[in-house]
Amino acid sequence: MTALSLPSLATDLSKAQPELQITGGRRLEGELRVDGAKNSALVLMAACLLTRDQIRLRNVPPLTDIVGMGEMLQSLGGQVSREANSLVLDGSGIHSTTAPYELVNSLRASFFCIGPLLARMGMAKVPLPGGCKIGTRPVEEHVKGLKALGAQVTIEHGVVTAVVPGRGQRLRGGRIYFDCPSVGATETLMMAAVLAEGETVMANAAQEPEVADLAGLLIAMGARIRGAGTQTITITGVERLHGADYAVIPDRIEAGTLLLAAAITRSRLRVTPVITDHLGAVLTKLEAAGCRLEHDGVGMTIEASDIQAVDLRTQPFPAFPTDLQAPFMSLLATARGTSVVTENIFENRMQHVAELQRMGAAIRLQSNIAFIEGVAQLSGAPVQGTDLRASAAMVLAGLAAEGVTSVRGLEYLDRGYAGLEHKLASVGACIQRIGGGPAPAERDLLTQGSSAA
Template identity: 75%
Template sequence: MTLTAVPSQSLVTPQLEISGGRRLSGDLRVSGAKNSALVLMAACLLSEDGLRLRNVPPLTDIAAMGEILAALGVGVRRGGDWIEMDGRTLNKSAPPYELVNSLRASFFCIGPLLARLGVARVPLPGGCQIGTRPVVEHVKGLKALGAQVTIEHGVVSAVVPGRGHRLSGGRIHMDCPSVGATETLMMAAVLADGETVIENAALEPEVVDLAGLLIAMGARIRGAGTPSITIVGVDRLHGADYAVIPDRIEAGTFLLAAAITRSTLRVSPVIPEHLGAVLTKLEEAGALLEADGTAMTISAETINAVDLRTQPFPGFPTDLQAPFMSLLATAKGTSVITENIFENRLQHVAELQRMGAAIRMQGNTAFIEGVHRLSGAPVQGSDLRASAAMVLAGLAAEGITRVQGLEYLDRGYADFEGKLNAVGASIRRHGG
């Protein structure tokens, strides 16, 4: 008798199977901001006291950062939506390559390690492959604070020379307003000797959130959220109990999920000031928005073409460019999207075309002629936000869409399919 082997479920490529064409309704809850929580976790390296963060999303990136901190000697404890970190046992200045390689946010550790220990060795980071994200601004800024920095064999080594191993305040002008560099240099400067001024600083809400935590820990910072941040160094920071801001990108993704399915949804908590450019474009496209305290209700019946260009905050966020393109693929008329932040962040175009989207590329600009209906197809998410864009397209498509690339999606969205299913979507996860 011949036996036919049955493939193990564990060998099936993880994917989401989406039955499209369903209207959504109800309430969607937004988790804490991943991009903020990761850098706030790194701030625990600055103090010997305990740090407790609340509203922390249950994501693979958060778990990875916890492993990196634990490898440095930090005590890490997690429960529900909170995480506690104890920096008293910090005893290493070099996180292991195998952990750092998969998480770009791990590079945030270089600033607080240098400020606290006077030495740091951090491998160049990995993460989503969406283009060049150089660390030149980080390095230039750390040198301005008195550090000696070298890059060899893919590792950035920094040391504070002389006795005391304490950085010195200085003036830093950034050639581009890098969010990561702004945050790294803020953490390096809070324990430096004297005053530091960061010019052309990033304006993002995550920078303001970091400043809020550092101030709660005893730092002296003013100007966060403006192009000029002033930091007066202190001798030590103490512990704190702090809540992470809501994730503006997740909130925007849910608003787009309502728009692409021509539905009405209530999304909360939302801080409208964090999504100004996105809300403006949604209204310009024909969506109706109503703010009620910390909630935002969106209704969409007809979506019209709009043009947008990604820019640093407060401009349109690059992290919502791909999901917004999915929406515009179903709009009336021709839209134009220009990606100005990451040169490789248009890889989702080919996948949307596979679903019937009419998109023409010219350099970093996409011309999108809206179609009446997308068609379900097997698609691949090439990065975190592209994966979310594929899910949104699947919600609106006719038939079945199978989305691979969940290793990216799970890095930035907590229980994405569970939340959408709760408001009427039909999404099943297979494999993994």
């Protein structure tokens, strides 16, 4: 067991920029396994700040974002180590209440730490977050909720400072109404409320599966939570939480991406595990597009031949997820007929359109609405992933394109997909990483494996 470590992003980018080279037109066949959910694992890691006991998280994907969150926790005094696909987190040594700017700026999810830090330490100073350039993601809902729990919150020089007034005092329960059902704010305030004095009621809360997964871990740690996964969450605060052993849910976005890989190559694949309740809107659109789906209780088998145009609109869960908008658009670029895609979550999440057009896609963009006229064949081209999900969309388009596609922007892809090229190659795709060495998280795992041996 060794401490989690990662070479700096600046060091990685100073080397030759890596790319994926994909020769398209191959049918895929076999089975692909889905890793644990990145968006869930990140916030579950932050929950270790709530207790002095150890937490073991199983089914944690080897991603650069995971390593980045580990570095954040270590900077605060925590210990993070990896054992195979598990993380062991120890928050007994937490001593700092100030999150480093460079870590929060590169990983938006690290802002989650403000809730548990405040609840346990009585104070937290966290810079305003950075992350993918897909649009404005303000923290007003976080700040408003912390104030409702009795915290004094100020924002100066780009740093959010939250304090529990009175020495040795706890946050107090309160009523929180979200003007928009923010996933991050719901999760941050859940972690703050579990150690607050009294009852907290959160209305118009986010309903995403990752919220319910966080509640599952917190309950395993001794928290008292009702209604997670619905619009109203009720939390009765406790004085302390204990350690737990908990498995992260499967990544619904990776599962959807892999199902789309089968659809865009007109292939038959089994993807496992898939929780159908987590992907209802996506599965409905795949069936409407002409895919045949069969769930065996654990995994999903998809078979695709002729793909029809469908319309979709992104909305908070349980509607169609914004994280699969770009990958699904790659599929629709190859469908028969005209599709209309409306992005309602992030204002800058159509940057992949220009790259798909470079590959021959017929897409007309008007503000947040894309009109897609399916073409018979995409053409391989050099393309750039502009954010995490746009990078995945480029990979999918490359699988279907004629000729060779070179995908750059892998620093985004590696944040959310562990060894995607290896998985796709295992079922018949012609894909390989060129330049720059292994993916950063893979280097981390190789180092740990040799140390452990």
